[in-house]
Amino acid sequence: MPSPSYQERRSQVEAYFDRTAAETWKRLTSDAPVSGIRATVRAGRDEMRATLLGWLPEDLTGKRLLDAGCGTGMLALAAARRGAEVHAVDLSPTLIENARERVPPELAGRIVFAVGDMLAPNEAAKDAPAKGEAFDYVVSMDSVIHYERDDALGVIAGLAGRARERLLFTFAPRTLLLSLMHGVGQFFPRSDRSPAIVPVAERRLRRGIAADPALAGWQIGRTRLIQRGFYTSQAMELRAS
Numbered sequence: 001m002p003s004p005s006y007q008e009r010r011s012q013v014e015a016y017f018d019r020t021a022a023e024t025w026k027r028l029t030s031d032a033p034v035s036g037i038r039a040t041v042r043a044g045r046d047e048m049r050a051t052l053l054g055w056l057p058e059d060l061t062g063k064r065l066l067d068a069g070c071g072t073g074m075l076a077l078a079a080a081r082r083g084a085e086v087h088a089v090d091l092s093p094t095l096i097e098n099a100r101e102r103v104p105p106e107l108a109g110r111i112v113f114a115v116g117d118m119l120a121p122n123e124a125a126k127d128a129p130a131k132g133e134a135f136d137y138v139v140s141m142d143s144v145i146h147y148e149r150d151d152a153l154g155v156i157a158g159l160a161g162r163a164r165e166r167l168l169f170t171f172a173p174r175t176l177l178l179s180l181m182h183g184v185g186q187f188f189p190r191s192d193r194s195p196a197i198v199p200v201a202e203r204r205l206r207r208g209i210a211a212d213p214a215l216a217g218w219q220i221g222r223t224r225l226i227q228r229g230f231y232t233s234q235a236m237e238l239r240a241s
Helices: 004-020 022-028 035-054 074-081 092-101 147-160 178-183 202-211
Strands: 064-068 085-089 111-115 137-142 163-169 218-228 231-240
Touching: 004 022, 004 092, 004 147, 022 035, 022 092, 022 218, 035 074, 035 163, 035 218, 035 231, 064 074, 074 085, 074 111, 085 092, 092 111, 147 163, 147 202, 202 218, 202 231
Parallel strands: 064 085, 064 137, 085 111, 137 163
Antiparallel strands: 163 231, 218 231
16 A cells, blocks of 8 residues: 555646646657757656666567556657557556557557556556556656655565566666755746655665565666756666566
């Protein structure tokens, strides 16, 4: 059962992405021109998405992938193009609607977008994965970054429980720059500022993963920090042992 703090932050995240800044994020994840600050965010996200996809096999034919917190679906679409059967879940109905509009005819039937909590995609919609349904790979890009360490560990454990082979996720590392940004809350102009990104020290996250009984069968693999202007995020891989 998600903690009250997780549920409270989840509500904030949903309100931001579905109402406050839905159009901003649809534009950010398209080819439309954006401001200098948002251009660095776009560049960082593009590099992060390429990193996570680079950690997956080039040929995903016959594999099942869950994209947890998929946004407008750019990673999900890329995985489907490699042959994966993709289920993609996000809290925001607005972003999911936009993601569905981006599915080209050749990928119809290979990718399913559903509205719901990334920890309970089975509850999201009639076409979402069945309860307890497992996937070969689970990917969560820039979704864990909004949660405090203990809740982030709960998310990681919950997502690992759906994965057979690998879990790829990103977290907000405790760097000097990100801590300063977090302190002043100036990621975006005040009118569409996102819920606070919560920096977590990598060593504390590693210790938490190693100590969590729910993650006893998982080993930390590759990790990569990406910093591009106003974008800072770190990818981490967990492999089933």
